[in-house]
Amino acid sequence: MMDGQVPEQALQPLIYDISAPGRSGVNLPECDVPRAPLPADLIRDDLPLPEVGEVQVVRHFVKLSQLNYSIDQGLYPLGSCTMKYNPKLNEDAARLPGFAQLHPLTDEAGSQGALFLMHELQGWLGEISGFEAVSLTPAAGAQGEFAGILMIRQYHIDRGEGQRDIILVPNSAHGTNPATVTMAGMEVRELPADAQGNVDMRALHAACEGDLRDRIAGMMITVPSTLGLFESTILEVIETVHDAGGLMYMDGANMNALMGVVKPGELGFDVMHYNLHKTFSTPHGGGGPGSGAVGVNEKLKPYLPGPIVEIIDEGQATGPTLDMPVGATYQVAHERTDGSPQPKPGDGPEPPLYGFVMPEKSIGRMKAFHGNFGMHLRAYAYIRVYGDSGIRDVTRYAVLNANYLRARLMRSYRVPYPRYCGHEFVLEGHIEGVDEVHALDISKRLMDYGFHPPTNYFPLIVPEALLIEPTETEVKEDLDAFVEAMERIAQEARTEPETLLNAPHTAPVRRLDEVRAAKELVLCCAPALPSYS
Amino acid sequence: MSYIPHTPAETRTMLAEIGVRSIDELFEAAPQSHRFPALDLPPPMSEMEVAAEMLAISEANDHGQDFAIFRGAGAYHHFIPSVVNHILLRGEFYTAYTPYQPEISQGTLQATYEYQSMMCALTGMDAANASHYDGATSLAEAVTVALEASRHRRRKVILSHAIHPQYREVVRTYHQGRDIRIIGDRGRGEIVDLLEMLDDNTAMLALQYPNFFGQINDLATVAEAVHEAGALLVIVANPMALSLFKSPGELGADIVVGEAQPMGVPLGFGGPYLGYFAIRQKYVRRIAGRIIGETRDADGKRAFVMTLRPREQDIKRERATSNICTNQGLMALAASVYMALMGKNGLRQVGELNYHKAHYAAERINRLDGYSVDMSKPFFNEFVVACPRPVEEINQALLEEGIIGGYDLGPHYFHLQDHMLLCATETNGKDEIDRLVEVMGGLG
Numbered sequence: 001m002m003d004g005q006v007p008e009q010a011l012q013p014l015i016y017d018i019s020a021p022g023r024s025g026v027n028l029p030e031c032d033v034p035r036a037p038l039p040a041d042l043i044r045d046d047l048p049l050p051e052v053g054e055v056q057v058v059r060h061f062v063k064l065s066q067l068n069y070s071i072d073q074g075l076y077p078l079g080s081c082t083m084k085y086n087p088k089l090n091e092d093a094a095r096l097p098g099f100a101q102l103h104p105l106t107d108e109a110g111s112q113g114a115l116f117l118m119h120e121l122q123g124w125l126g127e128i129s130g131f132e133a134v135s136l137t138p139a140a141g142a143q144g145e146f147a148g149i150l151m152i153r154q155y156h157i158d159r160g161e162g163q164r165d166i167i168l169v170p171n172s173a174h175g176t177n178p179a180t181v182t183m184a185g186m187e188v189r190e191l192p193a194d195a196q197g198n199v200d201m202r203a204l205h206a207a208c209e210g211d212l213r214d215r216i217a218g219m220m221i222t223v224p225s226t227l228g229l230f231e232s233t234i235l236e237v238i239e240t241v242h243d244a245g246g247l248m249y250m251d252g253a254n255m256n257a258l259m260g261v262v263k264p265g266e267l268g269f270d271v272m273h274y275n276l277h278k279t280f281s282t283p284h285g286g287g288g289p290g291s292g293a294v295g296v297n298e299k300l301k302p303y304l305p306g307p308i309v310e311i312i313d314e315g316q317a318t319g320p321t322l323d324m325p326v327g328a329t330y331q332v333a334h335e336r337t338d339g340s341p342q343p344k345p346g347d348g349p350e351p352p353l354y355g356f357v358m359p360e361k362s363i364g365r366m367k368a369f370h371g372n373f374g375m376h377l378r379a380y381a382y383i384r385v386y387g388d389s390g391i392r393d394v395t396r397y398a399v400l401n402a403n404y405l406r407a408r409l410m411r412s413y414r415v416p417y418p419r420y421c422g423h424e425f426v427l428e429g430h431i432e433g434v435d436e437v438h439a440l441d442i443s444k445r446l447m448d449y450g451f452h453p454p455t456n457y458f459p460l461i462v463p464e465a466l467l468i469e470p471t472e473t474e475v476k477e478d479l480d481a482f483v484e485a486m487e488r489i490a491q492e493a494r495t496e497p498e499t500l501l502n503a504p505h506t507a508p509v510r511r512l513d514e515v516r517a518a519k520e521l522v523l524c525c526a527p528a529l530p531s532y533s
Numbered sequence: 534m535s536y537i538p539h540t541p542a543e544t545r546t547m548l549a550e551i552g553v554r555s556i557d558e559l560f561e562a563a564p565q566s567h568r569f570p571a572l573d574l575p576p577p578m579s580e581m582e583v584a585a586e587m588l589a590i591s592e593a594n595d596h597g598q599d600f601a602i603f604r605g606a607g608a609y610h611h612f613i614p615s616v617v618n619h620i621l622l623r624g625e626f627y628t629a630y631t632p633y634q635p636e637i638s639q640g641t642l643q644a645t646y647e648y649q650s651m652m653c654a655l656t657g658m659d660a661a662n663a664s665h666y667d668g669a670t671s672l673a674e675a676v677t678v679a680l681e682a683s684r685h686r687r688r689k690v691i692l693s694h695a696i697h698p699q700y701r702e703v704v705r706t707y708h709q710g711r712d713i714r715i716i717g718d719r720g721r722g723e724i725v726d727l728l729e730m731l732d733d734n735t736a737m738l739a740l741q742y743p744n745f746f747g748q749i750n751d752l753a754t755v756a757e758a759v760h761e762a763g764a765l766l767v768i769v770a771n772p773m774a775l776s777l778f779k780s781p782g783e784l785g786a787d788i789v790v791g792e793a794q795p796m797g798v799p800l801g802f803g804g805p806y807l808g809y810f811a812i813r814q815k816y817v818r819r820i821a822g823r824i825i826g827e828t829r830d831a832d833g834k835r836a837f838v839m840t841l842r843p844r845e846q847d848i849k850r851e852r853a854t855s856n857i858c859t860n861q862g863l864m865a866l867a868a869s870v871y872m873a874l875m876g877k878n879g880l881r882q883v884g885e886l887n888y889h890k891a892h893y894a895a896e897r898i899n900r901l902d903g904y905s906v907d908m909s910k911p912f913f914n915e916f917v918v919a920c921p922r923p924v925e926e927i928n929q930a931l932l933e934e935g936i937i938g939g940y941d942l943g944p945h946y947f948h949l950q951d952h953m954l955l956c957a958t959e960t961n962g963k964d965e966i967d968r969l970v971e972v973m974g975g976l977g
Binding site for chain 1: 535536537538539543544546547548550551552553556557558559560561562563564566567568569570572573574575576577578580583584586587588589590591592593594595596597598602604606607608610612614616618619620622623624625626627628629630631632634635636637638639640641643644645646647649650651653654655657659660661663664666667668669670697699700702703705706707709710711712749751775776777778779780782783792799800801802803804805806817823824825826827828829830831832833834835836838840841842845846847848849850851852853854855856857858859860861862863864866869870872873874875876877878879880881882883885886888889890892893896911928932937940959962963966
């Protein structure tokens with residue numbers, strides 16, 4: 001839209017299209033200090049932002065929001081993404097001034113609440129997955145992976161085995177796994193899957209016991225696999241790689257199938273990442289922010305990305321323990337009668353002092369400051385709600401829901417791998433005898449029935465893959481409605497395939513011309529471009 | 534079972550459908566030796582109790598509602614209009630996934646396209662992506678783009694010491710596995726000294742604008758020198774300063790990155806923030822992360838879609854230049870709403886308020902006995918103060934008066950012991966600034 005005109009057919013004008021010179025959406029205070037002269041030669045002449053009133057801004061973004069599908073509207077069975085309900089309680093907590101208006105470089109004494117919370121969360125995540133230590137700093141799962149592979153790399157270098165530069169990756173892996181290995185300056189070797197969807201053990205043994213043995217740095221694997229299956233051979237896989245001198249990385253994207261079922265650290269994994277925005281209910285936000293803590297065993301502990309939170313000083317008391325009302329302790333410690341933030345001696349036992357520490361041989365910082373704290377506090381509240389007796393239920397009901405959908409959908413679709421699944425399963429989006437209908441068409445048609453489609457064409461090793469993950473927060477009625485929609489679509493494929501091929505019919509827009517987008521590459525609307533360019 | 538809706542009767546029906554008697558039977562493939570371990574976690578809590586605990590924990594922090602904040606150093610306390618939070622709380626936005634299915638994600642897609650457009654407007658660049666994790670990782674990704682642009686023939690990266698120390702640390706973390714040299718930031722080199730390091734092995738030179746010390750350097754001639762050496766000029770810019778000062782695009786930058794937290798994202802103890810990334814058209818296909826482009830649907834209706842997808846990790850796998858998947862989608866939305874509300878005049882007004890408040894504070898502190906402020910170069914909303922005592926002591930005294938003082942530069946810069954980096958924004962009223970000056974004066 002380079003001519004600046006609103007196309008005749010547009011869902012919603014661009015914010016620039018509703019701009020009018022002189023209009024404003026804010027009311028700012030007058031300057032209450034003397035004005036200093038501006039350095040004229042350094043000041044810009046144009047600032048091509050739109051000019052829109054507050055009411056118009058609100059309506060614009062509310063209308064845009066209504067063009068989205070979201071968890072708050074319905075089932076979002078996007079495999080490998082764990083689109084579970086995002087508790088409202090957590091959103092309120094994140095907006096408390098004590099969190100939202102806390103500067104990241106506040107002195108230790110003034111951020112004890114935040115540090116305590118991070119310390120507890122580190123401990124809980126470690127407990128859930130059986131790891132010795134956890135760093136919350138990675139900003140997303142992909143960054144957690146990157147941190148994990150950098151740790152493995154440095155571990156080998158420090159042992160004088162810097163030649164270990166190969167990371168084994170199953171061909172069913174998330175694309176981030178091989179991309180991460182390349183980013184770390186290491187080499188990927190792909191491993192095939194066997195007919196059961198497990199890692200092909202012969203290929204693994206060949207890789208670990210052949211000429212490359214001394215170059216094996218480790219292996220990245222998702223548990224349960226991206227097919228939603230527990231690898232029945234997982235202990236042998238771990239042992240084989242360890243015997244070759246490699247370390248085991250677990251991609252924790254599917255942790256929603258593991259909580260209280262197995263602890264990856266106890267299985268023998270050396271390092272894994274968590275996706276707080278999947279397993280621990282922090283919102284996906286239309287693409288982010290994520291949060292990807294990493295957990296490690298004793299071997300890799302010194303290499304964790306920093307900073308991590310530790311108890312710097314034990315204090316006089318045992319400190320806020322899990323069964324002690326933490327608030328009470330902190331209120332005593334921080335009672336301010338004279339504006340002083342210092343603990344008042346004699347008002348109760350002095351709590352421990354938490355502080356940031358850079359691990360001894362840390363691979364470094366993954367981002368500025370200390371990770372996506374807003375996600376940490378949501379994950380904290382989430383684990384607090386479920387507690388020791390409830391966390392396992394998250395996994396149990398996630399797996400129940402997935403197996404229920406699988407059992408029902410097997411009647412109308414081909415489901416490879418005749419085994420119970422974890423929290424997700426893959427089916428083939430291909431209707432026998434109707435070759436022109438593909439997984440994509442089924443997905444688009446699901447939109448007309450009011451559902452978000454499953455993940456398409458992943459994992460790559462299943463033809464026409466539809467990866468379905470309902471999560472534990474979905475109620476049976478909605479699962480049944482989804483099954484009915486899928487059954488009707490299978491019928492339609494046979495009787496009226498055109499309906500699928502042209503779907504969606506009821507979404508705000510029809511299928512898009514993606515080739516045109518990549519070719520014309522309009523990434524910025526014309527009025528925003530600077531006048532000099 | 535707070536967020537799990539199953540009734541016992543439903544669970545039984547579902548188990549019967551699957552053909553098992555209990556949920557636990559579904560886990561038979563998990564190694565039996567390690568199945569169903571005990572979990573040492575605290576007991577469950579009701580919503581009411583968790584809410585009370587979160588409030589108690591939050592109040593154990595020294596935050597902006599109880600304290601006047603004069604600390605910046607990469608995270609800034611700005612006014613955020615109410616509208617921003619109300620839009621962020623639309624479940625349609627925050628509980629949606631990445632817009633892989635564009636037909637039912639046009640809201641996220643158009644809002645992100647508008648974010649990209651407004652970031653182009655601020656930076657003076659041709660294109661911006663849908664964001665990176667934060668300012669530091671944006672800079673690390675810029676290094677990758679610069680190396681790629683030279684097809685990895687150039688292996689030297691020059692960083693100014695006046696780039697945020699943590700950003701430089703992150704660049705080193707990201708590129709520790711590569712055979713490259715990162716130089717320029719170990720000493721106290723001025724821009725002219727950095728320009729002398731340029732050679733035909735240099736992939737890029739990066740500067741911060743305003744720099745970490747708050748100063749605005751005249752960069753009019755820098756781009757020419759960098760381009761003459763065949764390298765890329767990367768500018769790390771505070772977008773709030775760009776409301777007032779010449780855009781990096783106008784100054785000849787090839788890539789502009791930085792932290793867009795000041796545009797509508799709260800301090801939040803350091804994250805989630807918003808790493809913006811803007812670039813010249815020439816290099817746009819080398820950009821990492823998500824990008825939204827305009828297109829048409831089957832009826833010719835204008836619509837938006839994630840484009841240049843073949844660069845990304847899920848398609849290119851080990852040949853991708855970055856493993857990034859998420860962007861800071863919701864933070865980009867916050868910035869969109871913020872910029873739309875502020876608009877051309879509002880943002881300029883905020884920029885000027887920052888400038889005047891900081892200059893008022895700097896001039897008054899400079900007149901205090903024992904203190905001095907380097908006023909030799911123009912600055913925006915931050916400035917360096919040489920103090921008569923350790924910064925820690927001054928900050929302790931300020932804290933007792935309800936003020937969070939400046940950032941101690943000593944631990945990062947050997948030559949800046951007893952120097953603090955102070956920041957004033959539109960949120961600091963004259964009375965607060967006067968109180969700050971008074972307390973500091975008492976310690977002269």
